Amino acid sequence: MTEKSHSTSLTVVVGSQWGDEGKGKITDYFAGDCDYVVRFQGGNNAGHTVIVESEVYKLHHIPSGVLYPHPVSVIGNGVVINPKGLIEEIESLKERGVEPNLKVSDRAHVIMPYHIVMDECLTGHQGDLAAGSTKRGIAPVYADKAYRHGIRMGDLLEPAIFEEKLQRAYHFNKQVVTKAFEATFDLALEDIYTDYLSYGETLKNYICDTQVDLYTAYREGKSFLLEGAQGVSLDLDHGLYPHTTSSNTVAGQINVGTGIGFNGQRRIIGVAKAYVSRVGISPFPTELDGDEAELLREKGQEYGTTTGRPRRVGCLDLVQLRQAVRVNGLTEIALTKIDILCAMNEHKICTAYNISGETVSEMPGSLGKMRKAVPEYSTLKGWPEISEKQIEIYCKNGYEDLPDSIKDYVNFIEEAVDCPVTIISLGPQRHQTIVR
Numbered sequence: 507m508t509e510k511s512h513s514t515s516l517t518v519v520v521g522s523q524w525g526d527e528g529k530g531k532i533t534d535y536f537a538g539d540c541d542y543v544v545r546f547q548g549g550n551n552a553g554h555t556v557i558v559e560s561e562v563y564k565l566h567h568i569p570s571g572v573l574y575p576h577p578v579s580v581i582g583n584g585v586v587i588n589p590k591g592l593i594e595e596i597e598s599l600k601e602r603g604v605e606p607n608l609k610v611s612d613r614a615h616v617i618m619p620y621h622i623v624m625d626e627c628l629t630g631h632q633g634d635l636a637a638g639s640t641k642r643g644i645a646p647v648y649a650d651k652a653y654r655h656g657i658r659m660g661d662l663l664e665p666a667i668f669e670e671k672l673q674r675a676y677h678f679n680k681q682v683v684t685k686a687f688e689a690t691f692d693l694a695l696e697d698i699y700t701d702y703l704s705y706g707e708t709l710k711n712y713i714c715d716t717q718v719d720l721y722t723a724y725r726e727g728k729s730f731l732l733e734g735a736q737g738v739s740l741d742l743d744h745g746l747y748p749h750t751t752s753s754n755t756v757a758g759q760i761n762v763g764t765g766i767g768f769n770g771q772r773r774i775i776g777v778a779k780a781y782v783s784r785v786g787i788s789p790f791p792t793e794l795d796g797d798e799a800e801l802l803r804e805k806g807q808e809y810g811t812t813t814g815r816p817r818r819v820g821c822l823d824l825v826q827l828r829q830a831v832r833v834n835g836l837t838e839i840a841l842t843k844i845d846i847l848c849a850m851n852e853h854k855i856c857t858a859y860n861i862s863g864e865t866v867s868e869m870p871g872s873l874g875k876m877r878k879a880v881p882e883y884s885t886l887k888g889w890p891e892i893s894e895k896q897i898e899i900y901c902k903n904g905y906e907d908l909p910d911s912i913k914d915y916v917n918f919i920e921e922a923v924d925c926p927v928t929i930i931s932l933g934p935q936r937h938q939t940i941v942r
Contacts (some may be wrong), residue, residue: 547585616647889912
């Protein structure tokens with residue numbers, strides 16, 4: 507048997523906040539040098555925006571590496587897929603001259619129409635404990651997966667198996683919606699069966715056993731970039747539960763979400779904005795409001811890629827980032843949107859929480875404590891506006907050419923969370939990046 511190559515390059519990109527940190531850009535920046543770019547969790551509730559030469563691409567299922575011709579883009583088994591949405595995404599890329607070099611796991615679970623109905627019901631039922639769902643059916647499809655009556659992408663290629671599974675899942679969800687929630691359920695079983703077989707037929711050339719393909723490539727020493735969705739504070743186990751997503755967003759999920767034992771040395775990049783934003787309900791200790799929040803929101807264009815909803819915004823939270831370093835085993839941090847904080851006199855950074863008179867520097871698991879958390883701030887000097895021309899110069903000359911106040915901001919973060927900041931993003935374009 508051939509020995510596994512020790513030269514395999516393995517890079518993981520994950521979110522270090524509540525998502526929307528700019529992972530799409532960071533993934534895109536490195537993807538051109540990789541053989542495989544793999545998405546390992548989440549669904550089309552997540553969105554990555556990538557800008558290449560002023561062209562804006564909004565991706566929901568497909569990994570950001572699809573914009574390069576060389577890498578194979580893989581949607582792993584840990585992802586949940588809306589097949590109609592995936593088809594629309596593929597067609598949209600083709601219309602813009604991008605031919606997706608894409609493989610889709612036959613083990614990935616399928617978002618069905620009744621999951622979206624169920625999502626509406628759950629959100630209303632959960633009230634103040636809701637997660638601020640995008641109502642894309644994500645929680646219900648992961649629930650059906652755990653109930654063991656989920657439908658997988660490979661099932662769409664086997665009509666008899668699909669019909670057998672659909673009968674069980676359809677009637678279960680219908681009973682819950684109509685009996686438990688006393689809500690309307692007007693989805694026709696026959697229509698779902700016909701539509702989803704059609705989706706399977708359209709996608710059949712992409713659907714395969716990605717685990718075997720990835721394993722073979724791994725043993726051959728191919729290079730991998732693994733792309734997470736959302737961020738650590740939305741992780742089902744480690745996030746601010748129950749205000750989370752329904753999958754594990756941390757780097758440790760890569761083995762589960764791909765079916766490969768990636769056990770070699772890895773580079774784990776945690777992406778963090780120079781401030782914080784989130785969509786959805788939960789305690790948000792450093793949240794800003796009023797004119798200050800509106801200015802930051804507009805300057806940073808903080809609106810959801812998937813929903814268009816305005817994001818809540820706040821000061822950088824190092825309690826949150828400290829947890830991201832610890833839980834993910836981050837080897838480095840990519841700091842994005844430094845340019846959005848230009849032309850501000852000063853910047854507050856949260857270093858700890860005050861909870862009922864006690865200083866807390868690590869993220870509590872208690873929702874009650876998080877509701878009482880008051881940020882403790884350090885204040886740093888701001889930096890002037892940076893022109894597009896100046897950004898080009900900084901990116902050419904490197905990190906040491908940046909204003910001292912930006913380097914002070916970066917150094918403060920590194921020392922507080924004990925993790926190096928190796929990547930600085932100064933704008934949305936691929937080339938507006940400094941690697942230290």
